[in-house]
Amino acid sequence: MIGLYVHVPYCAVRCTYCDFYLVPGRGRDLSAYVEALCSEILAVGREFPGRAADTAHFGGGTPSLLSASSLAAVIERLRSAFTLALDAEITLEANPEDLDRERLLGYAAAGVNRLTIGVQSLDDHLLRLMRRPHDARQAMASVAVAKSSPLRSVGVDLILGVPGQERGPALAAIARLADLDVDHVSLYLLEVHGKTRLGKDLALGRRAPMDDDEAARLYEEAADLLEGRGFEHYEISNFARPGHRSRHNLKYWTNQEYLGFGPSAHSYVGDRRWANASDLRSYLACRGEGCGRVEDDRSRGQRAIEALLAGLRLAEGVELADLHARYGPDFVPPDEAVIGSMADANLLECGAGRLRLTRHGRLVSNEVLERLLPRAPQLI
Numbered sequence: 614m615i616g617l618y619v620h621v622p623y624c625a626v627r628c629t630y631c632d633f634y635l636v637p638g639r640g641r642d643l644s645a646y647v648e649a650l651c652s653e654i655l656a657v658g659r660e661f662p663g664r665a666a667d668t669a670h671f672g673g674g675t676p677s678l679l680s681a682s683s684l685a686a687v688i689e690r691l692r693s694a695f696t697l698a699l700d701a702e703i704t705l706e707a708n709p710e711d712l713d714r715e716r717l718l719g720y721a722a723a724g725v726n727r728l729t730i731g732v733q734s735l736d737d738h739l740l741r742l743m744r745r746p747h748d749a750r751q752a753m754a755s756v757a758v759a760k761s762s763p764l765r766s767v768g769v770d771l772i773l774g775v776p777g778q779e780r781g782p783a784l785a786a787i788a789r790l791a792d793l794d795v796d797h798v799s800l801y802l803l804e805v806h807g808k809t810r811l812g813k814d815l816a817l818g819r820r821a822p823m824d825d826d827e828a829a830r831l832y833e834e835a836a837d838l839l840e841g842r843g844f845e846h847y848e849i850s851n852f853a854r855p856g857h858r859s860r861h862n863l864k865y866w867t868n869q870e871y872l873g874f875g876p877s878a879h880s881y882v883g884d885r886r887w888a889n890a891s892d893l894r895s896y897l898a899c900r901g902e903g904c905g906r907v908e909d910d911r912s913r914g915q916r917a918i919e920a921l922l923a924g925l926r927l928a929e930g931v932e933l934a935d936l937h938a939r940y941g942p943d944f945v946p947p948d949e950a951v952i953g954s955m956a957d958a959n960l961l962e963c964g965a966g967r968l969r970l971t972r973h974g975r976l977v978s979n980e981v982l983e984r985l986l987p988r989a990p991q992l993i
């Protein structure tokens with residue numbers, strides 16, 4: 614079954630590390646955007662009639678800027694345009710400051726059953742440095758109220774490797790969240806982009822970046838902590854309690870089809886891939902219908918490599934025979950001698966036609982992939 618992705622390109626404020634395309638949105642009337650989304654969903658539903666879907670994922674941006682009634686309208690439109698499975702996973706990415714009990718009950722009534730909360734840190738100093746609009750107290754309160762709501766699955770996103778972040782408090786924060794019984798944790802290593810405020814501060818020496826080895830050690834300790842508390846490290850950046858893996862994101866990592874709605878959303882159906890134009894103003898002007906699509910004209914060989922890279926993100930790795938079956942001679946597997954040397958270095962495992970990164974390999978995944986596929990894009 615296909616996955617459905619709905620993009621919400623608004624945020625209350627821009628975080629200092631964020632280089633996404635977005636529009637400041639708190640207090641803004643989002644009804645025109647919701648109407649445009651609903652028309653686009655209807656039009657795409659006509660283009661792919663009768664398609665069955667088993668996931669819907671609201672990402673951004675900050676989708677929790679949408680009221681429960683707006684969200685309900687969009688989910689209703691997804692249900693009418695596609696055959697959404699009764700047990701579909703419906704996920705909302707949310708910021709802590711948007712969540713209270715009433716809002717969460719509204720989201721649950723609209724059909725949301727999975728929430729990921731952008732906690733990022735429980736250190737108020739670091740939250741201010743990242744210009745997050747919430748503090749640690751609000752973050753913990755939002756997780757607690759979400760866990761006491763009817764939502765089936767509650768996850769948190771955290772960032773490691775922030776300048777000035779200390780090992781002890783970072784690990785203690787993860788333990789506190791695990792104690793709140795969260796079902797899923799996404800741990801991201803900070804990526805620094807030169808044009809962001811944080812990137813400029815680092816370039817000008819106003820802040821000192823965390824050393825790469827220190828960040829990798831912190832990541833490893835955080836992974837140990839979560840695995841010790843019953844989480845499965847099922848993907849490079851993601852940990853889940855049994856039964857709580859992201860079904861939607863698994864579609865991206867296992868080369869399955871999806872349709873995206875909203876500016877800059879990507880779609881993949883059959884042999885076609887495309888992205889909606891990212892300009893919000895023109896998306897609103899054309900009311901979500903017939904706005905520009907940018908077709909992805911990468912070769913099948915490149916796509917096969919991307920599928921290999923995506924599969925290597927998973928703990929279980931990737932079946933090379935699947936890629937051969939799907940892409941035929943367009944799939945050129947990595948050099949066996951290179952695989953062998955990396956297996957000897959305990960970075961890769963290859964058995965029964967399945968290639969996977971070892972735990973050590975996952976920690977240095979970018980280096981491994983550069984050696985494995987010298988011209989491929991970076992994994993994380």
Ligand code: SF4
Pocket residue numbers: 623624626627628631632633635673674675731
């Ligand atoms: S909430 Fe997310 S998308 Fe919005 S500015 Fe912050 S990092 Fe970027």
